[in-house]
Amino acid sequence: MQLQLADLDGPITDVHVHLMPGRLMAAIRDALNDAAGWEFPHPVEREAIESNLRKAGVERYVALPYAHKPDVAADLNDWVLARAEESELAVPFATVHGDDSVHEVVRDAFESGARGLKFQCPVQGCGPADPRLDPAFELAAAYDRPILFHAGTAPMFRDSPHVGIDQFRQFLASYPDVHACCAHMGTFEHEAFIETAYDNENVFLDTCFAMSTAVGDAMEFDPDSIDDAVFEDLAGRIMYGSDYPNIPHTYRAEREGLLARDLSDDAFDGLFRTAADRFLGDA
16 A cells, blocks of 8 residues: 555655745746646645645645846745745745845845745756855855755756756855755756765755656656665655646645655655755754
8 A cells, every 4th residue: 555645654844845926926837838838736825735735744845936037036035934924834945046136135034034045047047056146155054054956957958057967066065064955856967966965965855846756747757767775875865845836737746656665664754854854954
């Protein structure tokens, strides 16, 4: 019988949930629909998002914004922090654009309670090796805050100059003490990102979209190309994430393939709970 999230002991964390104002979410969805033809059946309001997460067994999620242009990050961060104040589940992250007053925006967000930073590198046009973001990275190191990067080339960013393993490794060389996560298991360069995680204790990966049982409907990737041994070896640094609500498939598809894997209790515990604790600095 396949495991359910409710079968796992303790609170379950989803480290990759997008929480942004309705108009911005609509614009993001329109752009993804234009680029890939994806349709999105999921709600965007905080209460409805959290209701669906609770029904699935999730008791905590990381709320991720990202700034697609200059001069919107400060207000967006304030909005996410305000929504998190209303929530028992949300762990608020912040963002900043490379053309913002980077130090000021990030410092204010951290001082107001943001637990980390999120960069959707190809969309934002600034990546882990962009010198404009150095003030943000320096503050992350000073405040001991993690960073979640969309640093891989999936699903449609192979030609972006802002992603890729080389840029991610440059970041690690410059900021070795910062907990850095690459979303989507690093696809389509997952082998290189996994190798980098083996070599660096502060590197994390999240499973969102790439490990979905529906991923083949949206992009060319086979979750079975990542062996169970990777989840065992990197237990405590691979984190369950979903990309909810901006996924063109069911939320169940994000977790059912993971729960069907033949993993040890320690690997399941790391995947759905303790890796997130460590990434966030709670363990």
